[in-house]
Amino acid sequence: MTAIYGVPLQALFGQLLLGLINGSFYAVLSLGLAIIFGLLNNINFAHGAQYMMGAFAAWMLLNYAGLGFWWALILAPLLVGLFGIVLERVLISRLYRLDHLYGFLLTFGLALILQGIFQSKYGVSGLAYAIPGELAGGQRLPFMFLPNYRVFVIVASLAVCLSVWLAIEKTMLGAYLRAATENPALVAAFGVNVPLLLTLTYGGGVALAAFAGVLAAPIYSVNPNMGADIIIVVFAVVVIGGMGSILGSVVTGYALGLVEGLTKVFYPEGSATVIYVIMALVLLIKPAGLFGRTN
Amino acid sequence: MFRQVWLAAVLTAPVTMALAQTPVKIGILNDRTGVYADFSGPGAVVAAHLAVEDFKALDKGLDVTIVFADHQNKPDVGAAIARQWYDSDGVDAIFDVPTSSVALAVSQITRDKNKAFVVSGAGTAELTGKQCSPNTVHWTYDTYALANVTGGALVKQGGDSWFFITADYAFGQALERDTSAVVVRNGGKVLGSVKTPFPNSDFSSALLQAQGSGAKVVGLANAGGDTVNSIKQAGEFGITESGQKLAALLADLATIHTLTAKVAQGLVLTEPFYWDQNDGTRAFSKRFSAAFDGKKPTSPQAGVYAGVLHYLKAVAALKSAKDGAAVVAKMKDIPTDDPLFGKGSIRVDGRTLHNMYLFEVKKPGESTDPWDLYKTLATVPGAEAFRPLSEGGCPLAAK
Numbered sequence: 001m002t003a004i005y006g007v008p009l010q011a012l013f014g015q016l017l018l019g020l021i022n023g024s025f026y027a028v029l030s031l032g033l034a035i036i037f038g039l040l041n042n043i044n045f046a047h048g049a050q051y052m053m054g055a056f057a058a059w060m061l062l063n064y065a066g067l068g069f070w071w072a073l074i075l076a077p078l079l080v081g082l083f084g085i086v087l088e089r090v091l092i093s094r095l096y097r098l099d100h101l102y103g104f105l106l107t108f109g110l111a112l113i114l115q116g117i118f119q120s121k122y123g124v125s126g127l128a129y130a131i132p133g134e135l136a137g138g139q140r141l142p143f144m145f146l147p148n149y150r151v152f153v154i155v156a157s158l159a160v161c162l163s164v165w166l167a168i169e170k171t172m173l174g175a176y177l178r179a180a181t182e183n184p185a186l187v188a189a190f191g192v193n194v195p196l197l198l199t200l201t202y203g204g205g206v207a208l209a210a211f212a213g214v215l216a217a218p219i220y221s222v223n224p225n226m227g228a229d230i231i232i233v234v235f236a237v238v239v240i241g242g243m244g245s246i247l248g249s250v251v252t253g254y255a256l257g258l259v260e261g262l263t264k265v266f267y268p269e270g271s272a273t274v275i276y277v278i279m280a281l282v283l284l285i286k287p288a289g290l291f292g293r294t295n
Numbered sequence: 296m297f298r299q300v301w302l303a304a305v306l307t308a309p310v311t312m313a314l315a316q317t318p319v320k321i322g323i324l325n326d327r328t329g330v331y332a333d334f335s336g337p338g339a340v341v342a343a344h345l346a347v348e349d350f351k352a353l354d355k356g357l358d359v360t361i362v363f364a365d366h367q368n369k370p371d372v373g374a375a376i377a378r379q380w381y382d383s384d385g386v387d388a389i390f391d392v393p394t395s396s397v398a399l400a401v402s403q404i405t406r407d408k409n410k411a412f413v414v415s416g417a418g419t420a421e422l423t424g425k426q427c428s429p430n431t432v433h434w435t436y437d438t439y440a441l442a443n444v445t446g447g448a449l450v451k452q453g454g455d456s457w458f459f460i461t462a463d464y465a466f467g468q469a470l471e472r473d474t475s476a477v478v479v480r481n482g483g484k485v486l487g488s489v490k491t492p493f494p495n496s497d498f499s500s501a502l503l504q505a506q507g508s509g510a511k512v513v514g515l516a517n518a519g520g521d522t523v524n525s526i527k528q529a530g531e532f533g534i535t536e537s538g539q540k541l542a543a544l545l546a547d548l549a550t551i552h553t554l555t556a557k558v559a560q561g562l563v564l565t566e567p568f569y570w571d572q573n574d575g576t577r578a579f580s581k582r583f584s585a586a587f588d589g590k591k592p593t594s595p596q597a598g599v600y601a602g603v604l605h606y607l608k609a610v611a612a613l614k615s616a617k618d619g620a621a622v623v624a625k626m627k628d629i630p631t632d633d634p635l636f637g638k639g640s641i642r643v644d645g646r647t648l649h650n651m652y653l654f655e656v657k658k659p660g661e662s663t664d665p666w667d668l669y670k671t672l673a674t675v676p677g678a679e680a681f682r683p684l685s686e687g688g689c690p691l692a693a694k
Contacts, residue, residue: 018499125333125553221523264500272492
C-alpha cells in the first residue's frame with residue numbers, strides 16, 4: 001500500500017472526504033453569516049442558536065406534527081427564518097444607527113437566552129433524530145465505509161450554496177442586494193425599499209443556519225448547546241474568507257474542512273486548533289481576509 | 296460571567312409533634328442545568344424525598360429537611376455553597392455532587408467542619424484513595440470499577456483486542472490508561488488509540504481508524520456530549536453491524552434513552568443500577584416516574600436514594616446528626632440493605648461495595664418501551680468490581 005509520511009493513502013482519501021463533509025456545514029453556516037454581515041453590517045452571534053433551532057424544529061415537526069426529514073428540510077428553515085424576520089423587525093433594526101458592538105451584544109444575549117429556554121424545556125442530554133430511511137446504510141468504497149447520508153449532506157450543501165450564490169450574482173433581487181451593500185442611501189433614492197431588503201436578508205441568513213441545523217440533526221447530538229460549539233469555528237471561517245464576502249465564505253468553508261481532515265490524519269490532537277492558527281496567519285498577512293476587500 | 300447561584304429550600308413536613316424530634320438537614324448539591332443535569336440533577340432531589348418517605352422518618356423521631364442547590368460544575372461555586380450550608384444554614388450532610396473536582400473540594404470542607412458527605416454522582420476513585428476521609432462515603436460507582444468491569448468482563452467474553460477513542464484531557468486519558476491496564480491484565484491487547492479534541496462533535500475520522508484497526512472492541516473513553524456524538528456516528532458508520540463491539544466507558548441511562556435503542560443498539564456499558572432489575576427496583580422506579588415527569592431513575596439518582604436511606608438509619612441509631620464522623624462510622628458499622636442496590640457494606644475507606652453490572656443495549660425489536668433499554672451481560676460482585684482496599688492508598692486503611 002502506498003503511504004505518505006507513514007499514513008496509508010487509503011486513510012488519507014477517507015479523511016479528505018470526511019473533511020469535505022464537515023466543510024459543508026462550515027460553508028452553509030458561514031454563507032448565512034457572510035450575507036447578514038455584508039448587508040446589515042451586523043455580526044450575528046445568534047447564528048449558532050439559530051442553527052440549533054433548525055435542528056430542534058426538525059425534531060418538533062417529527063414529534064409534534066408527524067412530519068419527517070424531507071418536510072423538515074423545507075419547513076424548518078422557513079419557520080426559523082420567519083422567527084429571524086420578527087427578531088430583525090422588533091430588535092435588531094433598532095440598532096443599525098449605533099456602533100457594531102451593540103448589534104453584536106444584542107445577538108450574543110439573544111443566543112444565550114435561546115439556549116437557556118431550550119435547555120430548561122428539553123434538558124441537556126439532547127434528543128434523538130434518526131437518519132431518514134431512504135438515506136440509511138452506506139457504500140463500501142475501497143478505502144472507507146461511506147454512509148449515504150453523508151453523501152447527501154455534501155450534495156445538498158453544494159446545491160444550496162450554489163443557488164444562493166447564483167441568486168445574489170445573477171438575479172435582479174441579488175443586484176439590489178449588492179447595490180444596497182455598497183450604498184444603501186443611493187439605492188433607497190432609486191425607490192428600493194431598503195429596510196424590507198434588510199429584513200428579508202436577515203431572514204434568509206437565518207434560514208440558511210436552520211437548514212444546516214436540519215442537516216446536522218441526524219448525525220450530531222441535537223442539544224441546546226450544539227450551536228455554541230460550532231459557531232466559533234464558523235466565525236473563524238468567515239474571518240479567514242473575508243468578512244462579508246459570499247464566495248469567500250463558501251470556498252473557505254470547504255477548504256478549511258479539508259485542512260481539518262488532513263490534520264486529523266497527521267496530528268489528531270491539533271485538529272481543534274488548526275483553524276485558529278490559519279486565522280491568525282491570514283490576519284497577519286491579509287487582514288481583510290483571503291477574499292475580502294479593504295475599504 | 297457569574298450566573299446567579301440558585302438556592303432554594305424545600306421544607307418537608309415541618310410538623311411539630313409532641314415527642315422530641317431529632318432535627319436532620321440534608322443538602323443535595325449537584326448540577327441542575329448543565330451537562331450532568333439529566334444524570335443526577337433535580338431527579339436526585341426527588342429520590343431523596345422518596346427515601347425520607349420510605350424511612351418513615353417522623354415515626355422514628357427524625358425531623359428531616361431537604362435543601363438543594365446548583366454547583367454549576369465549578370469547584371469554587373460548590374465549595375462556597377457547602378461552606379454556607381455548614382456554617383450558617385445548619386446542614387448536617389451533603390449528598391450527590393457530580394463532577395469530581397467539586398466532590399473533592401466538598402469532601403475536604405466536610406472533613407474540616409466534621410459533617411457527613413455521601414457521594415453519588417462523582418466518579419473519581421481518589422475519594423476513597425489518597426484523598427479518602429472519615430467523613431465521606433462514596434456510594435454509587437467510581438472510574439476504577441467502570442474500567443475494571445467493562446474491560447475485564449469483555450475480555451473474558453472474547454473481546455480481547457481493543458482500540459480506544461479517547462477525549463484528549465485528563466479524564467479521558469485516565470479512563471483509557473485504567474481500562475488498557477485491565478485489558479492487558481486479563482490477557483487482551485490494545486491495538487491503538489486516537490485522541491480527539493475535547494469537546495468534539497465529529498468522530499467520523501476516529502471511527503474510521505477504529506474500523507481500520509480490526510480490533511474486536513472499540514472503547515469510548517469520553518463522557519457527556521462526546522459520548523452521544525461518538526455512539527450516534529458509530530451507528531452511522533456501521534461499527535457494530537460489521538461485528539465490532541462498542542463499549543462506552545462512561546455512559547448512563549439518561550444518555551442511552553436520548554440516543555434510543557435504534558441508535559445505541561449493541562453498545563456495552565457498566566452501571567451499578569438499572570430500573571428494570573427486580574421487583575424492588577421496578578416498584579421504586581414506578582413511584583419515581585410518577586413524581587418526575589415519567590422519567591426512570593439513573594444510577595446516581597438511585598445512589599442518592601440508597602445513600603439517604605442508609606444515612607438516616609445511622610442517624611436514628613445515634614439519635615443525633617451533629618457529629619459527622621460518628622454518623623459515617625455508624626454507616627460503616629451497619630450493613631447496607633436497600634431495594635435498589637441490595638445487600639452490601641461500606642468499607643473503612645468509605646467505598647460502598649455492591650454489585651456492578653455489564654449491560655448491553657437492546658435491539659429495537661427487543662425493546663418494548665423507550666425506557667426498556669438494557670439486558671444484563673454479566674454481574675460482578677462489589678468485592679471484585681471495586682479497587683482492593685490495599686491498592687487505594689487511603690490512610691484510613693493503614694490503621
